[in-house]
Amino acid sequence: MAILTADVPLELAGKRLDQVLVEIFPDYSRNKLQTWVKAGRVTVDSEQLKAKDRLVGGEELILDAEAEEVTEYLAENIPLDIIYEDEDILIVNKPAGFVVHPGAGNWSGTLQNALLFHLPDAVTIPRSGIVHRIDKDTSGLLMVAKTLAAHHSLVEQLQAREIHREYLAITIGRMTGGGTLNEPIGRHPTERMKFAVRDNGKPAVTHYRVLERFLRNTLLQVKLETGRTHQIRVHMAHLRLPLVGDPMYSGRFQMPKDCGQELEKVLRSFKRQALHAEKLGLIHPRTGEYCEWQLPVPPDMQELLTALRANDTLDHS
Structure with missing residues (x-):
């Protein structure tokens, strides 16, 4: 528990209480601060106000804050492929097959378990600092907050x-x-493990650009504006162009026409969706500077691309 006090600066006059709290106590999320206001853990000149009440400046704020242990998962000594690390953030390269959060069937051996070992203080940060997620069988860049x-x-x-x-x-x-593609995504109406484009879903925007075309496949660069679960996989399936290796959204595996022996071999051994988080850019929380990282294509996807290019040169007559 911690009792935090502050005077409201005059430049914040006219702002709502919850807006002022975010400005003065940036270590806590807006949702957490609003919860504490509702619970009576915030006083303004010894009075309890609502989150929407506006302040005039100069008031004394007292916040009865709590440092919560937000996870009970075990720390595990699992190696991490760290691309960048400083006192505020951690950027990791998540390999395909590595689960991000513990859950049904995967209560250990996840990225979150690894982070709790690498960053013991992450126990007090929501989801051990994991700000966003990528699917188990998607590879690539993931950002983690250390404070x-x-x-x-x-x-x-x-x-x-x-x-x-x-x-x-x-x-x-x-x-x-x-x-x-600007199509809302929600839980599939009958298959609860899947998601689908639905009128009552949450907004989802995906930008895509063709990088290379093959006989029966396409290499895309995809930019996310939103981050819904399975967003790229769902949107591509909605276009009737599902991802290679994605049994959840592509249906029963079928060998494409004009497929040579080498490509057939690679396709049969490719056991995950062909999706790689290649580039990640953000404003650094401390310096305010824009930072960006980029990863090369992982070996399994590179092997698939090589086989697709080679197959295009074969005589299919």
Whole structure:
């Protein structure tokens, strides 16, 4: 428990209480601060106000804060492929097959378990500092906050759609050109493990650009504006161009026409969706500077691309 006090600066006059709290106590999220206001853990000149009440400046704020252990998961000594690390953030390269959060069937051996070992203080940060997630069988860049202030900053950037995220994806089917898909995504009406484009879903915006076309496939660069669960996989399936290796959204595996022996071998051994989080950009929580990282194509996707290119040169007559 911690009792925090502060005087409201005059430049914040006219702002709502919850807005002022975010400015003065940046280590805590807006949702957490609003919860504490409702619970009576915030006083303004010894009075309890509502989150929407506006302040005039000069009031004394007292916040009865709590440092919570937000996870009970075990720390595990699992190696991490760290791309960048400083006192505020950690950027990791998550390999395909590595689960991000513990859950049904995967209560250990996850990225979160690894972070709790690498960063013991992460026990007091929501989700051990993991700000966003990528699917188990998607590879690539993931950002982690090492402090509450950094977590708050990165979450706000995500909500404001200021985080730059680009992916490489290989589709089943030949795409004629790029575009933008602005279709809401929600839980599938009958298959609860899946998601689908639905009128009552949450807003989801995906930008895509053709990088390379093959006989029966397309290499795309995909930029996320929002970050819904399975967003790229669902949107590509909605276009009837599902990702290679994605049994959840591509249906029963079928070998494409005009497929040579080498490509057939590679396709049969490719056991995950062909999706790689290639690029990640953000405003650094402490310095305010824009930072960006980029990863090369992982070996399994590179092998698939090589086989697709080689197959295009074969005589299919």
